[in-house]
Amino acid sequence: MKNNRRNKMMRYARIIAMALVSTFISGVACAQWKPSKPIDLVVHTGPGGGSDVLARSIAVMLEKEKLLPVRLQVVNKTGGNAAVAAAYLADKKGDTNTIGLITSVWIATPLTSSEAKVTLRDLTPIARLVLEPAVFAVRADSPFKTMHDFIEAARANPGKLKQSGGSLTSRDSIMRQALQQHTGTKWAFVSFQGGGERVAALLGGHVDMMIIEPQEAGEHIRAGKMRVLAQIAEKPLPNYPGVPTLKEAGYDVTVPPQIRAVVAPSGVPKEVVAYWEELFSKLHNTASWHKYVADNQLEEGFLTGAELPKSIDRIEDELRTQFQHAGVATVR
Amino acid sequence: MDVINGLMQGFAVAMTPTALAMCFIGVLLGTVVGVLPGLGPPATIAMLLPLTFKMEPTGAMIMLAGIYYGAKYGGSTTSILLNVPGESASVVTCLDGYQMARNGRAGPALGISAIASFIAGTFGVVALMLVAPPLAKLSLAFSSPEYFALMVLGLAMVVLLAGESLTKAILAMLVGLWIASMGTDLFSATSRFTFGMTNLLGGIDFVVVAIGIFAVGEVMANMESSEPAEMLPLPKGLRNLMPTWQDMKDCRFAFVNGSVLGFLIGVLPGAGSTIASFLSYGVEKAVSKHPEKFGTGVIEGVAAPEGANNAETGGALVPLLTLGIPGSGTTAILLAALVLWGFKPGPLFIEESPAMFWGLVASMYIGNVMLLILNLPLVSVFAQLLKLPGYAMYPLILGVSMIGVYTASSSLFDLGLLTLFGLMGYAMRKLHFPTGPLVLGLVLGDGMEKALRQSLMMSQGDIAILWQRPIPAVLLAIAVLLLVVPLFKKFNAMRVQVIDQEA
Numbered sequence: 001m002k003n004n005r006r007n008k009m010m011r012y013a014r015i016i017a018m019a020l021v022s023t024f025i026s027g028v029a030c031a032q033w034k035p036s037k038p039i040d041l042v043v044h045t046g047p048g049g050g051s052d053v054l055a056r057s058i059a060v061m062l063e064k065e066k067l068l069p070v071r072l073q074v075v076n077k078t079g080g081n082a083a084v085a086a087a088y089l090a091d092k093k094g095d096t097n098t099i100g101l102i103t104s105v106w107i108a109t110p111l112t113s114s115e116a117k118v119t120l121r122d123l124t125p126i127a128r129l130v131l132e133p134a135v136f137a138v139r140a141d142s143p144f145k146t147m148h149d150f151i152e153a154a155r156a157n158p159g160k161l162k163q164s165g166g167s168l169t170s171r172d173s174i175m176r177q178a179l180q181q182h183t184g185t186k187w188a189f190v191s192f193q194g195g196g197e198r199v200a201a202l203l204g205g206h207v208d209m210m211i212i213e214p215q216e217a218g219e220h221i222r223a224g225k226m227r228v229l230a231q232i233a234e235k236p237l238p239n240y241p242g243v244p245t246l247k248e249a250g251y252d253v254t255v256p257p258q259i260r261a262v263v264a265p266s267g268v269p270k271e272v273v274a275y276w277e278e279l280f281s282k283l284h285n286t287a288s289w290h291k292y293v294a295d296n297q298l299e300e301g302f303l304t305g306a307e308l309p310k311s312i313d314r315i316e317d318e319l320r321t322q323f324q325h326a327g328v329a330t331v332r
Numbered sequence: 333m334d335v336i337n338g339l340m341q342g343f344a345v346a347m348t349p350t351a352l353a354m355c356f357i358g359v360l361l362g363t364v365v366g367v368l369p370g371l372g373p374p375a376t377i378a379m380l381l382p383l384t385f386k387m388e389p390t391g392a393m394i395m396l397a398g399i400y401y402g403a404k405y406g407g408s409t410t411s412i413l414l415n416v417p418g419e420s421a422s423v424v425t426c427l428d429g430y431q432m433a434r435n436g437r438a439g440p441a442l443g444i445s446a447i448a449s450f451i452a453g454t455f456g457v458v459a460l461m462l463v464a465p466p467l468a469k470l471s472l473a474f475s476s477p478e479y480f481a482l483m484v485l486g487l488a489m490v491v492l493l494a495g496e497s498l499t500k501a502i503l504a505m506l507v508g509l510w511i512a513s514m515g516t517d518l519f520s521a522t523s524r525f526t527f528g529m530t531n532l533l534g535g536i537d538f539v540v541v542a543i544g545i546f547a548v549g550e551v552m553a554n555m556e557s558s559e560p561a562e563m564l565p566l567p568k569g570l571r572n573l574m575p576t577w578q579d580m581k582d583c584r585f586a587f588v589n590g591s592v593l594g595f596l597i598g599v600l601p602g603a604g605s606t607i608a609s610f611l612s613y614g615v616e617k618a619v620s621k622h623p624e625k626f627g628t629g630v631i632e633g634v635a636a637p638e639g640a641n642n643a644e645t646g647g648a649l650v651p652l653l654t655l656g657i658p659g660s661g662t663t664a665i666l667l668a669a670l671v672l673w674g675f676k677p678g679p680l681f682i683e684e685s686p687a688m689f690w691g692l693v694a695s696m697y698i699g700n701v702m703l704l705i706l707n708l709p710l711v712s713v714f715a716q717l718l719k720l721p722g723y724a725m726y727p728l729i730l731g732v733s734m735i736g737v738y739t740a741s742s743s744l745f746d747l748g749l750l751t752l753f754g755l756m757g758y759a760m761r762k763l764h765f766p767t768g769p770l771v772l773g774l775v776l777g778d779g780m781e782k783a784l785r786q787s788l789m790m791s792q793g794d795i796a797i798l799w800q801r802p803i804p805a806v807l808l809a810i811a812v813l814l815l816v817v818p819l820f821k822k823f824n825a826m827r828v829q830v831i832d833q834e835a
Binding site: 046057060074084116117160167196 | 374375377378381382385471472473474475476515516518519520521522523526528529530531533534535601602651655656657658659661662663664665666667668671672676677678679680742782785786789790792
């Protein structure tokens with residue numbers, strides 16, 4: 001009898017001891033992971049490109065708000081519409097000092113290019129930061145005063161009007177496909193490598209319309225050279241009060257949004273992912289971030305956690321459907 | 333007058349001690365960046381951007397601009413001494429510059445390079461100051477059909493780079509065009525000639541090909557000679573280190589050619605300094621009294637392209653500052669910098685931020701003078717490099733090449749490509765294929781194909797757009813003349829020969 005009671009006590013003591021020890025160990029493991037080496041932020045554009053500028057601004061903001069104990073440096077890996085950058089990030093499996101700044105092109109490219117083998121499922125999404133709205137712009141002296149004018153002119157002259165934009169898988173191209181299908185019209189698309197060339201083509205009268213970021217268009221509108229017909233945005237843009245959204249203009253067309261998000265390579269431990277999520281969550285609450293978003297006319301769209309991969313999958317499915325409707329060959 | 337007032341205001345801003353210091357730092361950094369192959373102004377400016385937020389914007393812009401045009405001065409150094417192009421625009425300088433170094437005239441080559449850069453750089457700033465807004469508007473009339481015609485004209489220059497065999501030159505050019513097509517097509521997002529490799533999805537970097545074929549190929553070709561490698565003859569005495577008055581006289585037209593052509597091409601968004609230097613070289617050869625000597629070490633062949641790539645920086649600032657449209661990689665990042673500092677580059681920029689615009693213009697005058705003073709004495713320093721015997725020189729060239737390529741891409745794959753192109757360069761030398769046309773095809777091929785397809789998209793597939801518009805029609809006509817006239821000359825010579833034989 002006495003032995004049984006002692007055994008029971010020993011058992012309880014052992015259990016309590018093990019519980020204490022395991023709490024202690026997991027407590028140590030859950031102690032905040034902090035980066036100790038400089039962090040590489042990989043972008044798919046060259047210096048001066050959209051992602052590059054955002055990445056460098058993020059580095060400046062993190063330093064200003066003292067959110068990161070180490071330096072953040074930007075690594076440019078251009079080529080293949082983000083395929084080269086994605087492959088680079090995929091090679092860094094388990095690396096805790098590298099993260100990437102992505103846009104929707106990272107989702108679109110693997111759908112159409114068989115060599116672009118790395119999809120976002122092979123990487124670890126951390127947080128979506130912003131959404132990028134856009135506007136339809138024409139020259140100030142063009143005869144089109146509303147979106148309706150443009151669409152009707154396109155209907156009357158199929159294939160005659162021209163839009164300048166990026167590659168076939170870019171948002172401008174996808175929007176054009178969706179709008180053409182919705183309205184039963186047709187107009188030509190001329191691809192230019194750089195934003196400057198696209199604007200020059202519009203201002204010089206070589207094309208009739210382009211889809212442009214609101215911040216880029218701002219100066220040209222102020223100088224009286226461009227007019228905006230409609231906006232593509234989830235919420236109405238504050239700097240364009242009189243401009244209808246596409247839906248308000250009578251064309252209920254949606255395309256997958258242009259997102260900017262942060263990802264990490266696969267195989268990165270949970271604490272590290274938690275650290276990144278917290279870092280960017282803190283960043284998006286700072287005043288510098290709010291100012292940056294307002295100055296650049298972006299849309300806040302912070303999203304992290306389990307909803308993020310689902311949202312990315314949704315974008316991928318929508319893009320695949322759009323490409324197939326447009327007759328673009330999809331390989332995945 | 334507005335311009336005089338603006339300029340006075342600009343000098344007031346640019347002559348402060350801080351601004352002068354910024355200018356000096358910028359041009360010094362620029363020269364270093366230009367000398368080192370692989371590291372270019374866009375990457376350097378991007379790296380310095382965070383630092384500039386702590387500085388006053390005008391001073392920061394003066395420094396960044398100094399890096400931009402300073403790099404064009406430095407790029408010729410390794411081109412002339414080592415046949416390694418320091419910058420893509422310096423490739424053309426390798427053609428005659430390196431030959432001049434082999435003839436013992438490295439000093440005058442370096443010297444004329446600095447002088448031509450100064451003249452053209454200053455011309456570029458003057459033109460930027462006087463004609464920027466109206467010229468910017470004119471440049472908007474230039475679109476894809478015009479670009480295509482300009483590039484065809486550039487390719488027609490292959491005739492002038494041909495040397496003995498036109499067939500071999502055209503073959504080399506076609507290989508260059510093929511290499512240019514590798515990568516991901518812009519219009520259809522399909523991949524071309526990537527052989528299933530992800531590394532080739534971005535195409536092959538121009539720097540890798542140029543350094544491989546020129547520098548590494550040259551080293552390999554020299555390795556096989558069984559005699560001990562001769563040192564390149566060292567210029568003796570200070571007089572031989574500088575260009576002579578006769579040299580300066582010979583280059584009179586080259587200075588004008590480089591300045592004007594370089595500036596005009598710089599104004600066109602999308603056309604780069606490499607195209608400017610090729611066209612300027614071609615024009616110089618076309619009007620020369622001794623065209624057959626080009627490629628053997630003719631001083632005008634160094635002055636014209638070097639001037640062109642400097643005037644091009646002034647030209648590239650025109651669309652940036654008057655329209656807010658960036659024409660090239662470096663101007664794109666300068667635009668981003670201006671926006672980040674809170675400026676509004678666009679058509680209203682000059683009116684709204686006169687201190688920045690005129691301060692920048694004034695600083696460019698000062699910067700060009702600083703660069704001339706910096707570079708001329710450095711000629712004798714750099715020329716000492718030629719004292720190295722072959723067994724030290726060639727490893728140095730290989731080392732500089734590899735470090736340059738790795739700096740640019742951080743990719744061992746690119747080093748492999750460098751070796752491959754080195755072997756190709758060696759083979760070309762053995763088989764007497766000229767290397768210039770290959771580089772020409774590579775530089776122009778990409779832009780030319782895009783311009784043609786954009787033109788056809790604009791005209792719904794009607795190729796007549798190319799001669800219905802005035803500018804392409806004229807340029808294409810000149811290109812046709814360039815290609816056809818040598819044939820006439822040949823026929824004429826044959827005719828004369830036949831007549832002589834019959835007589």
